[in-house]
Amino acid sequence: MDGEYTPGRPHPALAGYVLRYLGYREHSRTPVLRRQAAAASCTLIISFGPRLRLHGPAGPLAPASFLAGMHDAPVRTEFVGLQHGVQVDLGPLGAYALLGRPLSDLTNATPQLTELDVPELAGLPGRLAEAPGWRERFALIDDALLRRLDASTARPDPEVAWAWRRLVADGGRVEVHELAAATGWSRRHLLTRFRRQVGLGPKTAARVLRFQRAARLLAPAGVHGPGPSDTASVPVRSIADVAAACGYADHAHLVREFRALAGCTPTEYLVEWG
Known part of the structure; x- marks a missing residue:
């Protein structure tokens, strides 16, 4: 090609x-x-x-x-x-x-x-x-x-914008109840406004952000969507290292998330994009 x-x-x-x-x-x-x-x-x-x-x-x-x-x-x-x-x-x-x-x-x-x-x-x-x-x-x-x-007159709520930036900065490793408490909103209200303005609920958005960080760490030269790269800050040597760095419970947890969000295993992803 x-x-x-x-x-x-x-x-x-x-x-x-x-x-x-x-x-x-x-x-x-x-x-x-x-x-x-x-x-x-x-x-x-x-x-x-x-x-x-x-x-x-x-x-x-x-x-x-x-x-x-x-x-x-x-x-x-x-x-x-x-x-x-x-x-x-x-x-x-x-x-x-x-x-x-x-x-x-x-x-x-x-x-x-x-x-x-x-x-x-x-x-x-x-x-x-x-x-x-x-x-x-x-x-x-x-x-x-x-x-x-x-x-356009549409602009995100300051609370939603803050919650999104916090999720991005933490690579999805922040609990929804923490976001709600910091905004002063109930979890239900945050979920409704966040989903409307981001497209995903905060828990699902956190899941995607965490996966995206894992994908970048696994295959820095790959195509994971735009965003900051922190590959230099984490000494990644294996898929298990990626799982630990991104807060997954274990290797199997990371594999399940790759199957759900990428349609393949981390090994298959690395072969394609590494």
């Missing part, structure tokens, strides 16, 4: 909302199958090539340009021939602000951009396809997202 990948930096005003841009052009004469494990982010795929086939919780799909909402299950992607487009990784609170709708409606879903009722996004594939290069394409995305952010 031949591939070209061009990273882009979102406009500074999008900091905290948009994590990264990645332009891509891939071509393969044989089918390419990829495992997309659960990750603590949402992804926009703005395609100006053939459709990507998806196999996941929403069933087999072949959307054009689409949004992948927060997932707590793996998705398999498949293509043969050409893939050409831009991947935009969004923090869940950024997706909530930009889309102006409950992210819980999009959990484990991959709606096409035309189904989101957001004209700024729906028109991007054609505009990007006509742009002469990646710099111009990234500028068009900046403009569309900045206009959308200015038009």
Whole structure:
């Protein structure tokens, strides 16, 4: 397979909302199958090539340009021939602000951009396809997202934003009752507001964040979704080391979580991405 990948930096005003841009052009004469494990982010795929086939919780799909909402299950992607487009990784609170709708409606879903009722996004594939290069394409995305952010009145609750940042900082190793106590909310109220604005409940979000940290430690060069890497701070030598570093009860616990969130064992994951 031949591939070209061009990273882009979102406009500074999008900091905290948009994590990264990645332009891509891939071509393969044989089918390419990829495992997309659960990750603590949402992804926009703005395609100006053939459709990507998806196999996941929403069933087999072949959307054009689409949004992948927060997932707590793996998705398999498949293509043969050409893939050409831009991947935009969004923090869940950024997706909530930009889309102006409950992210819980999009959990484990991959709606096409035309189904989101957001004209700024729906028109991007054609505009990007006509742009002469990646710099111009990234500028068009900046403009569309900045206009959308200015038009949207949705903003996360400060309590939800704090709880999300705390979970991210602790790699998912914090109890829900601690988050609720710190916000002054009941557990039920935190669960309702958090799920609406993040897409997953706080306990499930913590589970995904902990898995994502384990995946990064296991295969630092792999694809685990955007986010800070702490691989240098933990002397990992084995899968058992990863389990201990991330707070899993034992090796078997880590294996169960990889099967649930990546659809494979840690060993199989390491073979694919290590």
